[in-house]
Each structure stands twice: as structure tokens, then as C-alpha cells.
Amino acid sequence: MALADGKSIIEISGIALEMDVRGNGKPLLFLHPEIGMDRAGPALDALAKGAKVIAPTHPAYGKPEVPLSFNTIDDIAYLYLDLLEAHDLRDVNVVGLGIGGWIAAEMAVKSTQRMAKMVLVDAFGVKHGDREARDIYDMWFVTDADLQKVFYLDQELASRDTSKLPDDELYAIARAREASSRFGWRPYMHNPKLKGRLHRIKIPSLVLWGAEDKIAAPAYGKAYAAALPNASFATIDKSGHFPHVEQPREFARRTLTFIEGKN
Amino acid sequence: MRVFHFTEQPYAPAWKDHGGALRITIPNSRLDPKLAADLLHRYYDEWQLADELGLDIMCNEHHSTATCMASTVVVTLSVLARITKKARLLVLGYPLAHRPDPLRAAEELSTIDVISRGRLNMGFVKGVPSEFTPSNANPVHVEERFWESLDFIIKAMTTHDGPFNWESENFQYRQVNIWPRPYQQPHPPVWSTTGSKHNAQRLGERGYTMATLGTGYATKPLYEAYREAYRGKFHREPPPDRFGYLGLMAVGETEAEARRRGELVADYLRTLPFTPAPFRNPPGYISIDANVQLMKAAGRPPNRSFTKDGRAINMMTGSVQDLIDAGIMFCGTPDQVYDQITGFAESCGGMGNLLSMSHAGFMDHDDTVANLSLFAKEVLPRLKEYRQPNEAAAAAE
Numbered sequence: 100m101a102l103a104d105g106k107s108i109i110e111i112s113g114i115a116l117e118m119d120v121r122g123n124g125k126p127l128l129f130l131h132p133e134i135g136m137d138r139a140g141p142a143l144d145a146l147a148k149g150a151k152v153i154a155p156t157h158p159a160y161g162k163p164e165v166p167l168s169f170n171t172i173d174d175i176a177y178l179y180l181d182l183l184e185a186h187d188l189r190d191v192n193v194v195g196l197g198i199g200g201w202i203a204a205e206m207a208v209k210s211t212q213r214m215a216k217m218v219l220v221d222a223f224g225v226k227h228g229d230r231e232a233r234d235i236y237d238m239w240f241v242t243d244a245d246l247q248k249v250f251y252l253d254q255e256l257a258s259r260d261t262s263k264l265p266d267d268e269l270y271a272i273a274r275a276r277e278a279s280s281r282f283g284w285r286p287y288m289h290n291p292k293l294k295g296r297l298h299r300i301k302i303p304s305l306v307l308w309g310a311e312d313k314i315a316a317p318a319y320g321k322a323y324a325a326a327l328p329n330a331s332f333a334t335i336d337k338s339g340h341f342p343h344v345e346q347p348r349e350f351a352r353r354t355l356t357f358i359e360g361k362n
Numbered sequence: 363m364r365v366f367h368f369t370e371q372p373y374a375p376a377w378k379d380h381g382g383a384l385r386i387t388i389p390n391s392r393l394d395p396k397l398a399a400d401l402l403h404r405y406y407d408e409w410q411l412a413d414e415l416g417l418d419i420m421c422n423e424h425h426s427t428a429t430c431m432a433s434t435v436v437v438t439l440s441v442l443a444r445i446t447k448k449a450r451l452l453v454l455g456y457p458l459a460h461r462p463d464p465l466r467a468a469e470e471l472s473t474i475d476v477i478s479r480g481r482l483n484m485g486f487v488k489g490v491p492s493e494f495t496p497s498n499a500n501p502v503h504v505e506e507r508f509w510e511s512l513d514f515i516i517k518a519m520t521t522h523d524g525p526f527n528w529e530s531e532n533f534q535y536r537q538v539n540i541w542p543r544p545y546q547q548p549h550p551p552v553w554s555t556t557g558s559k560h561n562a563q564r565l566g567e568r569g570y571t572m573a574t575l576g577t578g579y580a581t582k583p584l585y586e587a588y589r590e591a592y593r594g595k596f597h598r599e600p601p602p603d604r605f606g607y608l609g610l611m612a613v614g615e616t617e618a619e620a621r622r623r624g625e626l627v628a629d630y631l632r633t634l635p636f637t638p639a640p641f642r643n644p645p646g647y648i649s650i651d652a653n654v655q656l657m658k659a660a661g662r663p664p665n666r667s668f669t670k671d672g673r674a675i676n677m678m679t680g681s682v683q684d685l686i687d688a689g690i691m692f693c694g695t696p697d698q699v700y701d702q703i704t705g706f707a708e709s710c711g712g713m714g715n716l717l718s719m720s721h722a723g724f725m726d727h728d729d730t731v732a733n734l735s736l737f738a739k740e741v742l743p744r745l746k747e748y749r750q751p752n753e754a755a756a757a758a759e
Contacts, residue, residue, distance in 0.1 A: 167506060168531055239495070242639045261657035273653040277502055280645035284500040 102153060102186055106138075108163065112181045115163035117156040122147025125215070126188045127358070128179065129154040132197030132221070132341065133238070133283070134250075135275035136160065142343035145351030150192065150358065155182070157202070159278035160271075172198070172224070172282050172290065176205035183213040190215040192358045196343060197314075198223055198279060198288065208296040217304040218354050219323060221312050221340050223288040225297070227322040235288045236314045239280070252311045252339040297326045304330035305357045309338035309345065363707070363714055363745040366420035366452050367412035367734060368608070369721040370630065371405045371438070373398060376428035377633065377723065384636035385427040386492055398431060406441060408721065408730050413446040415738035420452040420717050425460075426496040429633050436470045443478035451478055454485030454553055454573060454606075454717070459504040460497035464511040465535055468518040472544040480545035485553035485573070486512055491648075492641035502646030507532055512552070519549040553606065559587040566591030566600070573606030573717060576631075576677050578667045578688035581607060582710040589711070602714030602750040607706070610691040611718040612682075613699050613737045623733055624682040624693040629723030631685070634678045670709065692718075696740030703741070704748055712752040716745070 102109070102120050109118050119138055127150035129143065136156045137143075146152050157175055158165045179202065183191055192215050195203030200222020207217055228234045238246055247257040261269065304327050308320035317334055324332035335353065338345040376392040377384065409419050421438045424430035432438045435453050442451050451474070461467055475482040488508045494501040510532055517526070518540050525537035544550055553571040556562045565572045566588035574581055585605055592600040610627045614620030643656065667675040667688045675688040685691035689709070692702045707713040720737065721730045 167503060170503070239644060240640055245640075260660075262660040264657070266654065269654045269657050270650065272657070273650045276653070277646040277650060280500065281502040284502065284645075285498055 111178055111185055114158055114165065114169065114178055116158065116178075116182070117161040117163065119143070119154040119156075120152065121154075122150055122152050124150040125358070126151050126153055126191045128183070128188075128191050128193045128203075130179075130193065130195035130199030130202050131157065131160070132199050132343075133223075133275065133279040134197075134341070135271050135278075137344065140344060140347060142347040142351060145348050146194075146354065148351075149355040153188070153191075155179070157199070157278065159281055160275050162270075162274075170281055172201055172205050175202050175282070176209060179206055180210060180213075189213050192216045192218070194218040194220065194354055195222055196220040197340065198283060200224060201283075201288070201290075201293075204293060204297065204300070205290065207300040207302065208293065211300060211302045214302055216302055216358055217300065218307060218357060219304065219320075220307045220342060220350070220354075221309050221315060221320065222306070222323065223283070223315065224290060225294040225323060225326065226286075226289045226291060227294070227319060234315065234319055237287070238314070239284075243276075249313050250340050251345060252309070252337060253345055256344065294326055298328055301328050303357075305354075306330055306332045307342065307350070307353060308332070308334045309340055309342045310334040310336050311338060312340045314340040363703075363716055363748050363750075364418050364450065364603070365716045365718050365737075365742055365745060366418040366450070367409065367721075368420035368422075368717055368719045369405055369408070369730075370422065370424070370430040370719075371402060371432050372630075372723055373401065373428045373431050374629075374724045377629070380428070380636060382636060383638050384429055384633050385424075385638070386495055386641050387638055388426075388428055392428065402431060404727055405721075406445065408727070408734065409442060409449075410445055411731060412734055412738075413449040415734060416448075416742060417718075417734065417738055418450040418452065419446065420454055422454055423457065424490070425493045429630070436474070439471075439474045439482070440477070443474050443481070446478075446481075449481065450483055451481050452483040452485055452553065452717070454483075455487030455555060456485065457489030457493070457497075458486045458511040459488040459508045460493060460499045461511070462499070464514045464533060465518065465538060465540070467511070468515045469540050471515070471550065472519060472540055472542055475544040475546055475550050476542045478545070480550075482544075482546070482550040483553055483571070484515075484550045485555070485571075486515075487555050491644050492637045494644040494647065495641050500646070501644040504647060516549055516552070519544050556584060559584060562587040563591040567595045569596060569600070569604065571604050571606055571715065573608060573715070575608040575717075576667055576690055577607075578675065578677075578690050579670050579672075579709060580668050581689070581706075581713075585710045585713075599752060602712040602752060605710070605713045606715035606717055607710075607713050608717040608719065609689070609703075609706070610685065610693075610722070611699070611720040611733065611737065612691065612693040613696060613733055613741065615695070615736065617694055617698070620694045620698075621682055623725065623729055624685070624691060626725040626729065627693075627719060627722045628682055628685060628691065630719060631677045631690070632679070633723075696736060699737070700741050700744050703745065707748075708751050712750040714750065 193203045200219040201224030204224045251257045306324035308317045324330040335342040342350040423432045423435035525539040528535045562584045612623035667677045669687040675684045689706045
């Protein structure tokens with residue numbers, strides 16, 4: 100069954116998913132980061148120029164109700180593997196950002212059967228440092244206003260007056276904050292088991308990082324790439340934790356170049 | 363009416379020059395353990411005095427804070443169970459949502475009930491928002507974990523025919539069989555707190571005792587929500603002892619003396635702003651809708667304290683007179699305090715348990731002793747005689 104273009108709500112394994120499908124070409128599963136899906140931003144359209152972008156809003160980040168017991172990144176990873184199977188998607192390039200990168204890695208350690216390549220962008224999911232090292236900035240140790248300043252290099256992007264935003268954006272922000280905690284409060288934004296399983300991901304992978312990421316430093320990304328059997332590491336200049344927001348065209352160009360390349 | 367003497371066991375010496383943070387991030391180098399020992403011994407002495415004066419006792423716990431040195435209330439209860447004789451021992455509350463192990467909670471509380479020969483009131487709370495950072499318990503779905511923990515504890519305390527099984531997503535036990543079982547049968551009374559009608563209904567359906575804090579003259583709608591749910595389940599009026607109210611207490615031989623003590627006790631409320639902003643609203647603790655409303659109001663939560671005639675009071679900055687007007691503090695001569703308390707009880711249709719914060723902040727031992735003694739001598743006997751507005755109705759059932 101083919102996925103309909105445009106926005107829709109589909110059901111996979113009993114879970115309702117908000118979908119956004121656009122563009123033509125090989126399927127590209129876009130897994131949004133912890134701030135939710137930015138449909139209006141230019142990144143998705145830029146990717147859609149070279150691929151068929153399949154962009155689900157992760158459960159609990161969207162409007163549909165989610166069962167209480169659906170509360171781990173594993174739950175999402177299995178759900179998206181079910182999505183690929185239900186729609187018979189093959190040779191899928193999986194692109195995951197932040198918490199979405201963690202989902203991508205958890206999918207790939209389980210099965211890469213339907214995957215072509217993987218791109219992890221400023222991705223969470225593993226623990227590199229010792230027990231007293233904080234690998235990933237504690238996003239709930241600061242106010243929301245201060246967190247925006249840590250997210251972005253461009254401080255213009257960091258300033259937002261929530262009292263002036265429309266309701267649907269406020270709901271998306273509130274849902275994203277709660278959902279990220281639901282899946283990533285403890286252990287904080289990682290699965291202690293994941294690093295030891297990364298050796299199973301043999302597909303070509305690119306670990307792409309905002310050169311100025313202050314949530315997870317480029318060194319974290321470099322160590323991620325080193326733990327993958329077939330990965331390269333690259334940074335995107337003039338970007339903090341969200342290259343798809345700060346450098347959307349460069350992010351899309353580097354992603355598509357990697358996907359199309361003969362690695 | 364029963365009256366419970368409450369102090370948060372504060373470490374007030376650190377309340378000066380704290381730089382804006384009294385909770386979560388304040389380094390514990392600001393605490394001198396020798397001074398802390400002196401203070402804690404003093405607070406236990408004052409609870410012992412309360413016991414001798416015919417008062418009951420309330421204690422609680424908080425984490426990473428100079429406002430409350432009881433970081434595990436089981437220690438407080440254990441000491442009190444042994445050194446007091448008659449007082450009911452109310453914990454309000456035991457923060458269930460921070461605790462990964464409700465079996466441990468059931469064992470601790472049963473043992474304390476036995477040592478105290480059946481004087482424990484088990485007040486359970488979810489835990490305050492800021493303390494999800496130190497406990498690292500996930501603030502999402504805290505409500506569900508709270509109620510499941512409570513169900514588990516009651517089942518553990520009331521199962522007497524050997525081990526039972528409990529395997530849920532949150533908690534897994536295969537052979538639950540607690541020793542000792544509680545002294546009170548079927549289990550010590552359950553209390554909880556609320557600030558919402560929804561939760562008040564939930565407590566009413568179960569017949570648990572419900573207490574509120576700082577709700578002043580906005581208390582009645584919460585009590586009414588409880589009463590309606592209680593009537594729906596039990597087909598009678600809830601007795602007044604199902605309601606508790608936490609008020610600050612300052613009594614004096616003269617009004618001037620009472621006001622001076624009132625200023626000292628009010629310092630408890632004045633520490634409330636010194637929770638660093640990031641920890642006040644952890645993700646998932648309040649609903650998505652409430653968070654959207656908060657963002658629209660640019661982070662300023664709505665006022666929830668009101669005087670009898672509907673004037674909004676900010677309890678963190680209000681004067682002693684404001685706090686008296688809002689029913690947040692009872693302050694004055696014994697006659698004035700008696701009138702304030704009974705007037706408040708009338709305003710919410712009956713209230714059988716006064717949780718009396720008779721010590722806070724920098725109030726010294728002599729003032730605390732005088733505050734407790736005068737209250738016990740001049741106010742308590744009259745409150746014991748006091749006939750609740752709904753007592754006749756409850757008795758007629």
C-alpha cells in the first residue's frame with residue numbers, strides 16, 4: 100500500500116501517526132528531533148527535491164492519543180520498522196536528528212533489512228563518557244528561554260515570545276517538551292545498552308554535526324561515528340544543535356549527496 | 363477538631379545571602395552539621411512538648427533544600443514513634459512518585475505504625491515539581507504511578523494470608539508478604555493533599571482524608587467536590603475528620619506579640635520564590651493544556667489565594683494582615699485566633715483537622731514554646747468542644 104502524498108493520519112500497529120509525505124525519488128524517512136516536527140521550515144522541502152520524504156510526527160509529539168505504556172524509544176523504533184514493513188518500503192534512507200537520531204540507531208540495531216543508508220544528525224542515544232561526565236546537556240536544568248540560547252548559534256532564532264505564538268504552535272511546543280521527557284528523562288537521552296549494539300549497523304552511515312552544538316558537542320558525534328562499523332563524520336559550519344533549522348540547505352545538500360553517493 | 367503541630371525542620375541560618383536559590387542548587391557547604399544537629403534536636407523537643415500539651419504532630423520531607431532538613435520522613439517518623447506517647451503522627455506527605463519502591467514504603471510505614479502502637483496517619487503526595495530533578499523520577503505519568511503505588515501499599519498492608527504477586531509495567535514483585543503488618547486495622551488512615559477539583563473527587567470516592575494548603579477562601583469548592591464524590595460512593599455526608607487545612611499559626615498574649623510571631627512564621631511563605639525557575643515546572647507534571655496557558659501568560663502562574671471578599675493575595679509577598687484576611691495565617695490573641703479558625707471552618711462547611719504550622723524560619727525555641735503552650739492552653743480546649751457546621755447532618759445519617 101502506497102503512502103499518500105501530503106499530510107494524513109495513518110495507523111500502524113494500533114498507533115495513530117501524523118504523516119507528512121512529499122517529493123519524488125527513493126524513500127527518505129525523516130525522524131524529527133526533540134523540539135518536534137517543523138513542517139514550515141525549508142529543510143523538508145530541500146530534502147524533497149532529491150527524495151520521497153516520509154516524515155512521521157513521533158507518537159506523543161502529535162495530536163493523536165498514545166497508550167500510557169508506549170513510553171520508550173524502543174517502542175518508537177519497532178513502530179517505524181512496522182511502518183516500513185506495512186508499506187513495503189525498501190532501500191529506505193533513514194535520517195534522524197537529535198532524539199530522532201536515537202530512534203534511527205535503535206531501528207538499525209534491530210534490522211537494516213529495509214534500509215539503504217543512515218544519517219545521524221546531532222543524534223542522542225549512547226553514553227560515551229564516564230559515569231560522572233555529562234555527555235548531553237541537561238535540557239531541563241534551564242528555563243525554556245535559556246534553552247533556546249543553548250540550542251542555536253544564531254541568537255535571533257533563540258528569541259521567541261511564547262505569549263504571542265498561535266495556539267497550535269504552543270500545543271506543539273508543550274507536547275514536544277512532555278514527549279521528550281516521556282521517552283528520555285531516565286536514563287537521560289540514551290540507552291546504556293545501545294553503544295554495545297552499534298556494531299550491528301553495517302550499512303553506510305554519515306554522522307553529521309552542527310560545528311557549534313552545545314547540547315552534544317562534536318566530540319560526542321565523532322565518538323558515535325567511531326562506534327559504527329561503516330560511518331564517516333562531518334560537521335556543518337555556523338550551526339548549533341539544529342542544522343536543519345540553522346543551515347537547512349547545507350544540511351539537505353550534505354544529506355542528499357551522501358545518499359546518492361557510491362559509498 | 364484535632365490540631366497537628368507542624369514544622370518543616372528548616373535550616374534557617376542559610377536563608378541569608380542565598381543569592382536567589384534556597385532549593386535544588388544551594389550547596390550543602392552552607393549547612394554546618396553541628397548547628398543542624400542542634401536544630402533537629404530542638405525540633406524533636408518541640409514535637410515532644412506538643413505531644414505533652416495534647417496536640418497531634420505533622421511532619422513532611424523535602425529534598426536539596428535549606429527550607430526542610432527532613433530528606434527522608436521515615437527517619438522523622440521513626441524518632442517520633444518512639445519519643446512521643448499520645449499524639450497522632452501525620453506524615454504529609456510521603457512523596458510516593460519519587461520512590462521507585464512502594465514495597466519499601468509499605469514496610470517502613472507498617473513498622474512505624476507498630477512502634478507507635480497505631481498512631482500513624484499515612485499522608486501520601488506525588489511530590490513537589492522541583493524535586494523531580496534531585497530524585498530523577500520521571501515527571502511524566504506521575505499521577506498513574508502515584509495511584510498504583512498507593513493501591514500496592516494498601517494491598518500489601520491488608521493481605522494476611524501469605525505472599526501475593528504484583529507485576530505491572532511500573533512495579534514488579536513476585537512474593538509480597540510484609541512483616542510486621544500495621545497495628546491499625548485494616549490499615550492506617552490514608553491522607554493526601556490537593557489543589558484541584560479533579561483530585562478532590564478522586565479522594566472523595568475513596569473516602570481518604572483530604573488536606574489543602576494555602577487555598578484560603580478558595581478552599582470550599584475543593585471540599586464541595588470531595589463531598590459530592592463521597593456522597594456518590596458512600597451515600598452519606600463525609601464526616602469533618604475527612605478534611606484538613608494547613609494554616610500558619612501565631613498566637614500571643616497581646617496582638618502585638620502575635621503579629622511579631624506572625625512575621626516569623628510568614629518567612630516560610632517568603633522562601634517559596636527561591637526555587638530556581640527551571641525546576642518549577644518539570645515536563646509532564648502539569649497537563650499540556652495548563653502548560654499552554656502558562657506560556658500564554660508568559661510563565662506567570664495564576665493567583666490561587668483569595669480573601670473572604672474575593673481579593674487576590676500573593677502569599678509569597680503578602681503582609682501578615684493579607685495572610686490573615688486570606689485564611690492562610692491564623693494570628694492574634696487566643697480569642698481572635700479561635701474566631702478566625704472557626705470562621706474559616708464555617709466558610710468551607712466544616713473542617714476537622716487543623717494542620718498548624720506553629721514554627722517556621724527564624725522563630726526561636728522560646729517563641730515556639732510560647733506559641734504552642736498558649737495555643738494549647740487557651741485555644742485547643744475550645745476547638746475540641748467546637749461543633750462543626752455539618753456535624754449534625756453527619757450524625758443524623
